[in-house]
Amino acid sequence: MTDILERARAKVLDGGEGLSYDEVVEVLQLPDDQIPELLDLAHAVRMKHCGPEVEVEGIISLKTGGCPEDCHFCSQSGQFTSPVRSVWLDIPQLVKAAEETAATGATEFCIVAAVRGPDERLMSQVRDGVAAIREAVDINVACSLGMLTQEQVDELRAIGVHRYNHNLEAARSYFPSVVTTHSFEERWDTCLMVRDSGMELCCGGLVGMGESLEQRAELAVQLAELEPHEVPLNFLNPRPGTPFGDLPVMDSRDALRTVAAFRLAMPRTVLRYAGGRELTLGDLGTRDGLLGGINAVIVGNYLTTLGRPADADIELLADLKMPIKELAKTL
Template identity: 60%
Template sequence: MTDILDRIRATTLATGASLPYDGLVEVLNLPDERLEEMAALAHEVRLAWAGDLIEVEGIISLKTGGCGEDCSFCSQSGLFTQSPVRAVTLDVGELVEAAKQSAKNGATEFCIVAAVRGPDERLLDQVEAAIQAIWQEVDINISASLGILTPEQVQRLQAMGVNRYNHNLETARSHFPNIVSTHTWEERHQTLRMVREAGMEVCSGGIIGMGETLEQRAEFATQLAELAPEEAPMNFLDPRPGTPLAEQRIVTRGEAARTIAAFRFAMPATILRFAGGRELTLGDDGTEAALLGGMNAIIAGNYLTTLGRPAEDDLDMLDRMQLPIKPVSRV
């Protein structure tokens, strides 16, 4: 059998074809001495099929905490009574100010997030009012992450002008029941299918390091590739106090590098966005290395319930690395 990186050069790099499951498993098992070569190839694939621009995004939680679902990684679940996160809801003015700050930080996309199983009419009314108010003052694309949707809710969000809808599959289908019991992987997948059919862009990724095997990481990358999301957020578990995964070990830097490369080889043209946990798993120098190892987007500033790096630091980093930032093009 030919070497896995040579096969990737001949297929994924040359044609843009997704690397299949067996090849992803090989990548995830590469020895440390091949990490530099692997990362360089992942960067080549990114440049060839996703371009050289870096996309910056800001996120804001419209409704934080008090969620009735039992996602084991999430400190926003109201079922985990030891979690320090409590329910908070922002008003429209606060969302507008957050969007302004995101645009100031170079963001082309602003994502409105709510910790819910799915939105009710009151929440959708708030989102609609926020979008209208933001667009009166800020030139930025709006995305949303509001949980599991009905067909009618999908159509309403599309009519509001939501450009991209986020609903993470979170992990491999085979591992999902170990992480969540109050809803299914299939329900999440159905929401994303309806979003795609309505003409909105699909944003779906997940969290690495929730006790899944390397084979399940390859399975997850394959399932995302089949979904063909425009964007795939990559989180690395930052164990949260009071959650069932509070004592889970942190993903090592080598594991993270292999996983980023594997996801790039699985999805050559997708926006792979750094999300939560990169500071803990990779640190500053590891983040820079990963932007030359397959990643092509970041969230600037803080996340939903954890702190990120100051947005100014990320922008300085991109400038120092001479990585061009994608300009705003309202969809």
Template identity: 60%
Template sequence: MNILDVAREKALENGQGLSQEELVQVLNVPDDQLEELADIAHQTRLKWCGPAVSVEGIISIKTGGCPEDCHFCSQSGLFESPVRAARLNIAELVEAAQKTAKTGATEFCIVAAVKSPDDNLLNQVGEAIAAINDAVDIEISVSLGTLTREQAQRLKDMGAQRYNHNLETSRSFFPQVVTTHTWEERKETLDFVREVGMEVCSGGIIGMGESVEQRAEFAYQLAQIDPCEVPMNFLDPRPGTPFQDYELVPLGEALRAVAAFRLAMPATTIRFAGGRELSLGDDGTEKGLLGGINAIIAGNYLTTLGKQIEKDIDMLGRIDLPIKAL
């Protein structure tokens, strides 16, 4: 049985994720089978997730000055990056959440560039969650780095519904991307998040020099963690970072990766995040939404510009995909 038939039977018909070895085959599908592969991934997404597209806005409460050395990230204080440390106040966060909700988005994520949150940051986030909940009807996610179990419980009690902590890449490739902490530390935070009853959000970045086999390993490892949501980024090489001279992920590779992630996780929300504008462009973004993706981050990202939210909303109307309602 060829890999397309396997994908059709396991993922589409039975909702069963493909094995790591099968995902390697998906990532190596020849060009003349890519359209068929994308259609299987899209039909899998429609059957197990429905047609609606979840739209999320994202904002950084603290930008830059991070002590970690994630080689892709311009927020690290260890690199000569043009990004400088800055903080937002509560009123600015509420205003951003209100603007996000007006576009039809149903989720808003508060992010901070830290290794882990201190008490002052947790207090500020708690105030922000309360103020946003008073002002607008929107689901609130948080991403504040590594957590203890007690910190996870505190965020849950504050009203955070979901916690994002990306594994970033496969376990075997992780030491080539980050040296100041381990893949296992990230996994432990996700375990704490799940234990206290918050939803787990974890994904990563395609195109950091990983092999096809490691890309399949990453998708399979995410599937074993079973997050409710997977942000899917494509490397946007940032000036001053160790990855600044890396090439962009070609469109065909990006679409194969989208299909592989969907076929690894048939019923999971998979969200286009950073880098999609560069690696996929408008045409590729539409193809991704018709090839396995069922969610997007709209507007700008943490340190890079995205597309205007209104343009993404127009695109969804053009390809006849509804926006998910609260």
């Protein structure tokens, strides 16, 4: 049998076709001494099929904490003893955050709420917030509000939300070990509605939660099946008071293998660095990932954890001669 990197070069780089489940497993099993070659291949795939530009995004939590769901990694769940309590932002705060995000060079601003799904109060707040942001600053507005009905999908599209984030979080086979208050299929159905509505679908996951290597590969190919515009890749940052609070931080070499494997499974997708990269990879690993398949980053802080300073990421992109993607005039 030919080496998996040789086969991946022909299939993904030359042919533009993503790797299968079995092939992703092989990539994730590569020895440490082949990681540089793997990252080089993933970077070549990214450059050929996505180009050199990097999309920069900032996020803000409209409603923080008090979530009724029991996602075992999340300190915003109201079921755990983690120290995040329910807080709402007002419209001026949302606009200010969007303006600050745009000032970094970001083209994307995502409004996030810790909920099972939006009620009328939240939809009203989002409606007013999106209108105020669009009037004040030239930036694309995305949302992440949990599971949706078809009517809510249609309304978000109508008010100008161009991208919706709803992560699968974990592979179907591992999902019951991560969340028990809703099903993988409920998440999947929301993703299908969003994709079919014409909004861009942002759908990723979280790795390093105790899943097997095979389940990591399963997540990659299930994401590929959805054909999302963007895949945010998160690494577990164990939060005190959550069921996963005592898990070890993912090994940086496994994290880099995962970055490259996701790129080889989805050669044309926007693959975004998201939460946990600072802890898992550090500055050097962050650079390696940007040269190993990543072509988008969240800058600044996350929802309940600190990120790298936005200026540090912007300077790193400049150092790597990676241009920041300009705002698409689609609004």
